Amino acid sequence: MIDTNVYLSHWPFRRLPLDETDALVAKLRAAGIAQAWAGSFDGLLHKDVTAVNARLADECARHADLLLPFGAINLALPDWQGDVRRCRESHGMHGIRLHPNYHGYRLDDPRFGELLTLAGQHRLIVQVVVRMEDDRTQHPLVRVPGVDLTNLANVLAAQPQVQVQLLNSGRDVTPTLLRELAELPNVWLDFAMTEGVGGVAQLAGDFHMDRVLLGTYAPFFPVESSLLKLDESELGHTLRDRFTRKNAEQLTRLAGKKPGQ
């Protein structure tokens, strides 16, 4: 299985049971995860994102058969373009992970458009994390609303060459928005924050069976949460295989293509 949503390092507000890489890696392996796309919690608040990404790349290299680093890019920082370039050229990353709500920009911001263009040129998957936690449980001085997805479909329709995956979008996407996004060829979702009984089958029905990907959001959520959701929904073997592996492989393939290829 391929897990498209894990984090390394430490969540700023709580120690998590598996927030040491070796422990997380052991857990992922035991759960049958063969590849995990890893961002860094440090990418949320640190300003020296270049160092965050170097540490992330080093940490993933220690478990190179399992962990793929997805570097943090903060569009509010000077020369974020340099970080994008280093993610690809210095660290050989397959993707980057954005936290627009923690970095203070909307998805209709011109910088986000520029980022998408640059990511397409570097053949990087762009992950946009819609939220890190429930609004209701946030630290009173650090209340960060989920990313506003209002203009997302328009923005992505203008950049069909870049593959974009929303992480933790469960409580923020309406069936109407999902239908809009399903019309685009380059949008993908995980189901770490998808709730409700049978939520994964419901999501695939509302969105697209070929573009739903396993994401556990470990170690913030236990790996078991998303895996048990696969059992809770009535999925045949074929769909289960798509959600847990094939769709992620397809996303990797599409993102890695050279323009015009």
Add this chain to the structure above:
Amino acid sequence: MLWDLHCHLSGIDGDTPDLRMANLIRFADRMGIERVVVFMGYPFATDPTAEELRVQNDQVLQALSHWHDRAFGFAYVSPKHVDASLAEIDRCIRNGPLVGIKLWVAGHCSDTAVDAIVQRCAELQGVIFQHTWNKANGNLPGESTAEDMAVLAARHPATPLICGHTGGDWELGIRAIRAHLNVSIDLGGSDPTAGIVEMAVRELGAERIIFGSDAPGRSFASQLAKVNSADISSESRSLILGGNLKRLLLPILRAKGIA
């Protein structure tokens, strides 16, 4: 044994209580959940009238009618309608099959208006479940926090009480009720943030922790993962997944001749 303390009829397909219940059980079966406790009907009513309480409890009674081997029910009551609530306790618990009460968000449980309801339910040995949430973005006007629960618990120190959702923000909720040994926590209805069960076992002991899902609005899977993933003993896990709920229900089940 896998028993779920916290399920509803709202948020699942079905034109009738029977169809909704059948759907709920279908998903419970897929997760290996043997028994569910169901409370409140549909649509959700945050500040129900006396008549709405009756209608919602009728929906639960109907839903349970074919599932007494798989499900228990609590009566929905409200401190805004004390007399009607006492009547519902008599109708549904003393004279009916329900085994506890659910207090939601109509009024704070710290208010003494709740006392008569709690006392009546306790006399019948019914289970008392009070919703609590500590919301960073603000509670509903009548919505109790875990601190409100602590106030209620101090007034009724000999009555077992359940702190619904562990206050939602469980790091606050566990602290708020930990000194009140008559309070157990319901694990359901919050994101499956890792570490909730470990902290609860550390601060409360496994005997005061009860698995609940808040399905169908929540996924059985995400909520079960909180317990399945926790780094705790197998004895603790089995208490949390059913042993504690069974212990709380046993007196009223015995009184009703069910156990």
